[in-house]
Amino acid sequence: MAKYGRGKFLPHQNYIDYMHFIVNHKNYSGMPNAIGEDGRINWQVSSGKTTSFYEYYQARFEWWEKKADELNLPGTGNSNKRFSLAARLIHPTGQRPCRLCGKYQYVGYMYVSHNLYKRWSKITGREDLFFKKQNIIEAANIFKSIMGEQALINELTTIFPERKDYFNRLPNIEDFFVSSSHIKNNGNYISPGFMANPPDRLDGFHDYGICCRKEKDPGRHDDNMRLYNHDRRAFMWWSEGDWALADALYNKAGAGKCADPDCQKEVEKISPDHVGPISCGFKQIPFFKPLCASCNSAKNRRFSYQDVKELLKYENYTGDSVASWQVRALWDNCKHLVKNDDDSKLLSNLMRSLQDYYLRSLYKLFSNGFAHLLSYFLTPEYAHYKITFEGLNTSTLEYERYYKTFKKTKSTSSLAARIVRIAFEELEIYNSKDINERKLIKFDTSSWEKDFENIISYATKNLSLDEEASKWNKVLTDKNLSSTEKDKKISSLLEDKNYEVYKKQFYILKDLLVEHFNKIGExxxxxxxx
Structure with a gap:
């Protein structure tokens, strides 16, 4: 029998047996390249054109598109997440095993989420009886035993309005949930046993079940989630654009409707999403899409074909680029070549990978004593501006115009210093993780790094590294200083007369970097x- 996986990723025997069951099931008849000439099941494909799994991606995409059409699911292609819905509808048993532990779980929305755990614990006064990942049938029966059958029916009709067509199956709790498990709950009260991802896996589902997803999936592990937050701050502060303006608009978010066509739920506060993800090197600009928190989180660093079209409209309207200088050549050379979501995904991966090289390059300059020049990239002076909006719709974050008023105070000076400190701290944390531990396109950077060493050599010989300049690196790397002490020293450096003197040298360095990154982007x- 063929072997699948390698090392710690070896699948459980239940999973291998399941693969054979699925590949031979009539529901997946006609799946392109399901079994290779060697008899091995080709379980995985990928939209990444640089991977070995890409060859049959488009063919399988078309298979799922045809299947969604056969089911009369609304939309075209994979719009409205119709492939995910199709995967749950055609699954022959409604359950599958986790690749790692082999435990069988429902593929649909059948497990208690944090929101439902908190809600039912509060209603019943019994926190000890409910828990996250609990089978919803078990939880509902417990709720019923405490509150009564009618209370349960009232509760389910309240929190699961999207399942109203299945309410005639109550009070048969199991039948109600199983028959409607393919339907996503807009209130996030219930979680799926497996996340759907057709056409990436043959059956349309992720390898890890809800049992192992958080603990074993590298992208969802607590340590990596913390690192993700650090990464996000590094991207934010080292991106070009008016961070104060973008931040001011972001903080005006109010109640509204999620703009994701698959969701559109009403929320007490929208979660503003950067149409151009800053993790891919887009500028901090006042251009957001109103989403709910879960849809924003699910989007991650990716941008869609629709996002690209919106970004191009923004550029045409404002006459300004949406991309930061380090990725601008890559964006400008590719933006009109994007014709679908696959192209968008590839471009997002390319831009994100170039961002990695950018942040590592900045850290090299920092390590070589150029913190004083790098600080100009952070535009700390924006901290002194008060921003107001006219004609602002807090539900969509659309506005007619904005006004900026300069007012320098002790508080704004403190904010400017804190931003500089945090930006350099996050730059160091970002670089503490090896590049091989990140899901990036692995470029051959040998020639880039050689050219960059020449930039460092030039800067060392021709740009100021005097005693005043060295104070920046000493303050920023001093582990014995508290955050408050460090902020005070940074504030003094920002106010020092020499700081403006260094600006001319900063522009010389930036010109060298722009030329370097333009060449790479092209x-x-x-x-x-x-």
Whole structure:
């Protein structure tokens, strides 16, 4: 029998048996390249054109598109997440095993979420009886035993309005939940046993079940979630654009409707999503899409074909680029080549990977004593501006105009210093994780790094590294200083007369960096976006 996986990723025997069951089931008849000439099941494909799994991706995409059409699911292609819905509807048993532990679980929305755990614990006064990942049938029966059958029916009709067509199956709790398990709950009261991802896996589901997802999935582990938050702050502060303006608009978010067409739920406060993800090197600009928190989180660093079209409209309207200088050449050379979501995904991965090289390059400059020049990239002076909006719709974050008023105070000076400190701290934390531990496109950077060493050599010989300049690195790298002490020293450095003197040297360094990254961006576009 063929072997699947490697090392710690070896699948459980239940999972292998399940693969054979699925590949031979009539519901997946006609799946392109399901079994190779060697008899091995080709379980996985990928939209990444640089991976070995790409060859049959488009064919399987079309298979799922045809299946969604056969089921009369609304939309076209994979719009409205119709492939995920199709995967749950056609699954022959409604359950599958986790790749790691082999435990069988429902593929649909059948497990108690944090929101439901909190809600039912409060209603019943019994926190000890409910828990996250609990089978919803078990939880509902417990609720019924405490509150009564009618109370349960009232509760289910309240929190699961999208399942109203199945309410005639109550009070048969199991039948109600199982028959409607393919339907996502807009209130996030219930979680799926497996996340859906067609066409990436043959059956349309992730490898890890809810049992192991958080603990074993590298992207969802607590340590990596903390690192993700650090990464996000590094992207935020080292991106180009008016961070104060973007932040001011972001903080105006109010009640509204999620703009994701698959969701559209009403929320007490929208979660503003950068249309151009800053993790991919887009600028901090006042251009957001109103989403709910879960849809925003699910989007991650990706941008869609629709997002690209919106970004191009923004550029045409404002006459300004949406991309920060380090990825601008890559964006400009590729943005008109994007024709679908697959192209968008590839471009987002390319831009994110170039962002990694950018942040590591900044850290090299920091390590070589150029903190004083790098600080100009952070535009700490924006902290002194008060921003107001006219004609603002807090539900959509659309506005007619904005006004900026300069007012320097002790508080704004403190904010400017704190931003500088945090930005350098996050830059160091970002670089503490090896590049091989990140899911990035692995470029051959040998020639880039050689050219960058020449930039450092030039800067060391020709740009100021005097005693005043060295104070910046000493303050920022002093582990014995508290945050408050460090902020005070940074504030003094920002106010020092020498700080403005260094600006001319900063522009010399930036010109060298822009030329370097433009060359790289053009080469990446030529190599990957054909």
């Amino acid at each position: 080469q990446i576009a030529k190599d990957y976006m054909k």
